[in-house]
Amino acid sequence: MLFGRKEPIHVTNLTNDLFLRALRREAVDRTPVWLMRQAGRYLPEYNATRKKAGNFMALCKSPDLACEVTLQPIDRYGFDAAILFSDILTVPDALGLGLHFVEGEGPRFKKAIGSEADIRGLPAIDIEHELGYVGEAVQTIRRALNDRVPLIGFSGSPWTLVCYMVAGGSSSDDFLKVRQWLYSRHDLVLLLLEKVTDLVIQYCAMQIRKGAQAIMLFDSWGGLLADAQFGRFSQAFLSKVVAALTQQFPDTPSIVFVKGGGLWLERIAATGCTALGVDWTVNLGQARVRVGSQCAIQGNLDPAVLLGHPDHIRAEVARTIQSFGLLEPGVGHIFNLGHGISQFTPPENVQCLVQAVREFSSRSN
Amino acid sequence: MLFGRKEPIHVTNLTNDLFLRALRREAVDRTPVWLMRQAGRYLPEYNATRKKAGNFMALCKSPDLACEVTLQPIDRYGFDAAILFSDILTVPDALGLGLHFVEGEGPRFKKAIGSEADIRGLPAIDIEHELGYVGEAVQTIRRALNDRVPLIGFSGSPWTLVCYMVAGGSSSDDFLKVRQWLYSRHDLVLLLLEKVTDLVIQYCAMQIRKGAQAIMLFDSWGGLLADAQFGRFSQAFLSKVVAALTQQFPDTPSIVFVKGGGLWLERIAATGCTALGVDWTVNLGQARVRVGSQCAIQGNLDPAVLLGHPDHIRAEVARTIQSFGLLEPGVGHIFNLGHGISQFTPPENVQCLVQAVREFSSRSN
Numbered sequence A, B: 001m002l003f004g005r006k007e008p009i010h011v012t013n014l015t016n017d018l019f020l021r022a023l024r025r026e027a028v029d030r031t032p033v034w035l036m037r038q039a040g041r042y043l044p045e046y047n048a049t050r051k052k053a054g055n056f057m058a059l060c061k062s063p064d065l066a067c068e069v070t071l072q073p074i075d076r077y078g079f080d081a082a083i084l085f086s087d088i089l090t091v092p093d094a095l096g097l098g099l100h101f102v103e104g105e106g107p108r109f110k111k112a113i114g115s116e117a118d119i120r121g122l123p124a125i126d127i128e129h130e131l132g133y134v135g136e137a138v139q140t141i142r143r144a145l146n147d148r149v150p151l152i153g154f155s156g157s158p159w160t161l162v163c164y165m166v167a168g169g170s171s172s173d174d175f176l177k178v179r180q181w182l183y184s185r186h187d188l189v190l191l192l193l194e195k196v197t198d199l200v201i202q203y204c205a206m207q208i209r210k211g212a213q214a215i216m217l218f219d220s221w222g223g224l225l226a227d228a229q230f231g232r233f234s235q236a237f238l239s240k241v242v243a244a245l246t247q248q249f250p251d252t253p254s255i256v257f258v259k260g261g262g263l264w265l266e267r268i269a270a271t272g273c274t275a276l277g278v279d280w281t282v283n284l285g286q287a288r289v290r291v292g293s294q295c296a297i298q299g300n301l302d303p304a305v306l307l308g309h310p311d312h313i314r315a316e317v318a319r320t321i322q323s324f325g326l327l328e329p330g331v332g333h334i335f336n337l338g339h340g341i342s343q344f345t346p347p348e349n350v351q352c353l354v355q356a357v358r359e360f361s362s363r364s365n
Helices: A018-023 A044-053 A056-061 A063-077 A090-097 A116-120 A132-145 A158-167 A176-182 A186-210 A227-248 A262-269 A284-291 A303-307 A310-324 A347-361 B018-023 B044-053 B056-061 B063-077 B090-097 B116-120 B132-145 B158-167 B176-182 B186-210 B227-248 B262-269 B284-291 B303-307 B310-324 B347-361
Strands: A099-102 A106-109 A151-156 A214-219 A254-258 A275-277 A296-301 A333-337 B099-102 B106-109 B151-156 B214-219 B254-258 B275-277 B296-301 B333-337
Touching: A018 A214, A018 A333, A044 A056, A044 A063, A056 A063, A056 A099, A056 A132, A063 A132, A063 A347, A090 A099, A090 A106, A090 A151, A090 A158, A090 A186, A106 A158, A116 A186, A132 A151, A132 A186, A151 A158, A151 A186, A158 A176, A158 A186, A158 A214, A158 A227, A176 A186, A176 B303, A186 A214, A186 A227, A214 A227, A227 A254, A227 A262, A254 A262, A262 A275, A262 A284, A262 B262, A284 A296, A284 A310, A296 A303, A296 A310, A303 A310, A303 A347, A303 B176, A310 A333, A310 A347, B018 B214, B018 B333, B044 B056, B044 B063, B056 B063, B056 B099, B056 B132, B063 B132, B063 B347, B090 B099, B090 B106, B090 B151, B090 B158, B090 B186, B106 B158, B116 B186, B132 B151, B132 B186, B151 B158, B151 B186, B158 B176, B158 B186, B158 B214, B158 B227, B176 B186, B186 B214, B186 B227, B214 B227, B227 B254, B227 B262, B254 B262, B262 B275, B262 B284, B284 B296, B284 B310, B296 B303, B296 B310, B303 B310, B303 B347, B310 B333, B310 B347
Parallel strands: A151 A214, A214 A254, A254 A275, A275 A296, A296 A333, B151 B214, B214 B254, B254 B275, B275 B296, B296 B333
Antiparallel strands: A099 A106, B099 B106
8 A cells, every 4th residue: 555544634524535535446436537637728717717817827826816726627517636726847937947838839938958057057946935836726725625525736747847848848849859868868867857856756745735635747748758768767757756755645645647658557557656547548448457456547538529429428438437347446447538628628518527427437337 | 471472573583672571570681671751851862852852742743853862761871671752641632632841840731621521522533643643753763773672652541641631731739620520420530531541542552553562551640549449440441451452462561550559559460461660669579479470560769869879879779679589480570760760860870770780680699
C-alpha cells in the first residue's frame, strides 16, 4: 500500500469519497467520474468568469476566481472529484520564464532555456512564496467545496516541464530541440530535470499541505521519448516525485498520466503511483491485466466522443466501462477522458456522460 | 508466405537485394538500411533541385526532377533501397482537392471534405491518367537506378488520407473533426474510406506495374484512433489494400507503418503485410517477439539522434541493432528511422549512421 492503513485525515468527513475509494482499490457502488480540464472553455459560466479575469493567467492567479471556476463543473454535473484550476506550467513561470497564452496557439514563455548558462542561472525560488497564489486557491477551494468531493492538485511532470522550457512554449516540431539534447547534451537535460523535479516535489507538497487530497502528474509529452529513453528521462523523475510525496504524505494518493505511454504501463506503475491515467489508445481490459493489481486505472474515453450524438456517448461510455470489467475489491477504475475535454463540447453532452457512467457502472446493474 | 515461392521477376537482376531479402526474412550478411524521407531538405543537392522545380508539388510532378532527387541519397550514401519521391497526399490531389504546401505549415487542400454531398460529389477518376506523372516517375527512376537497389512505391493509408481530406490539410487539433465524425457520422467516414481505399489500391497497383518493387503504406495518424476504433477505421482498410495488392502481385512485398501504433502490432501484422514499420517508442526486441515470426520489422531510430554527435549516433545505432537481436533466417530487420528524417540533420551524420549500421550488423561481428 502506498498510503497508510488508517483512514486518511483529509478523507474523514467527505460527503462523497468514491474517488478516493476507487484510488485505494476498495469496493465502490459505482465508478467515480471526473474529466480532465472539466473547468474549461466548453462551459459558458467558465467563459464568463474568464472574461471577468481578463486572461487565462489572471484567472489562475486569482484564488477567488480560480475557486469559482473549479466549482462550476461540480455544481453543474456533480463530478466525484474537483481539480484545482491552474496550469501545468506554473513552476517554470515561477522561475521567471514569463508564462503567457497566445489565443489559439497555446502556452508561450517570454524566455526559453537555451544553454547550460540558462539552466545554471535559474533562480533559487521559494515555492511557497512564488506560487503562493496556488496555495491560496487550494485553501479557498477546499473551504468552498466543504468536503462535498475531494480536491485534486497537480503539476506537469519534470520531463514535460523541461520540454516546454527548452522549446519556449508549445511546439510545432514535437519538441525537437530538447530531444536533440538527449543525444548531444543529455547532461544538460538531466541537470534541468533535477532542478525542476525538486521544485515539482515542493510544489505538490505545498498543494497537499494546503488541502489537496490527491496529486496528479501530467506527463503530456512522455510519449515523445524513445523506448530506451523513457525510463531515464521521464520515469526516473516521476518516481522521484512520487517517492518524495509518498514519504511525506503517505495518505495522499498520486495519479500519473503519460500521454502516449500505453506501451510502458508496467514502467509507469513502477513509479509507485496510486493510479495510472491512460489515454484512449489503451485497451482498459488489457491495462487492468497488466497493472490493475498494483494501481487503480483512470480513463479513457476519446474526448471526440463528447462531440457526437448522445446515443453514441451512451454507447461509448458503456463500452468503456465494460472494457474495464467488473468492479471488485483489489481493482479500481476512475472514469475520465483519455485527454482534456474539447472546448467545442456541448455542455449537455457532459451531463449525458455523467448520467451514463452512473447508470452503467452501478452495482445493481 | 505473402509472395510466390519463385524468384520475383523484379528482383532477378538486382545488384543489391539485401532489402528484399530482409523483407522475405531470408538470411542476410548485414542489416539493410534506408531512411524515411531520405530525399529531403537536409540535402543541399535536394534543395538545389527543388529550387529548380519552383515548389514541392512541381518537383513531385516532374518525373525527371523526381528521379533526380530520388537518386541523390542513393548516390551519396549507398542506401539499400530507393523510395519514390512523391507525397502521401497525391490521391486526394488527383480527386481535385488542390494539394499545395504553405512554407513551414505542411500540406493544405484548396477544398476540404465537409459533408456527405462532398463525398458523393468526388469525381470518378482514372488513376493511370490523373497520377500518370507518378507512373512516369517510377519508370524513369527504375531506368536510372539500373537495378542497383530496389525501388519502393508508397501511398498514405486510407485512414490517414481521410484525416487530411476532412481537415483540409494538416491539423493543429489532432484531426478533431473526422474523429468527431467517428462518433456521429461514422457512415460518412466509412463511405469516404471505401472510396479512398479503391483509389489507393489502384494507385499502388499502378506503381507496381510501372516498376515499384515494394509498397509502403504510411498510416501517419492511425495512432490518433481509440483502441476500439483502430480495427474498424484503419486496420480494416489497410487489410483491404494489402489483400488486393497481394492477390494481384504476390511477389511484391508491402510495408505498413502506423505511427503511434505500437500497442497494436499484432493487429497490424494481421493485415497480411510483409513488414511492419515501427516508430521509436517501440522496443524492437519486444516487437520481434510479438510479430517477428509473421513479418519483417522496419525501424526505429529516433530521428533526433541524427541531430546529435557522431559518437552518440554510433552508440544509438548499435543499441538499435542489439535490441532487435541476432539476424537469422525466419526474422527480418530493415534499419530505418522511427519517422521521417529532420530537415535540420547534418548530411555527414547520415553517412555516420549508414557506416555504423554496416559495421555493427555485419555477420562477422
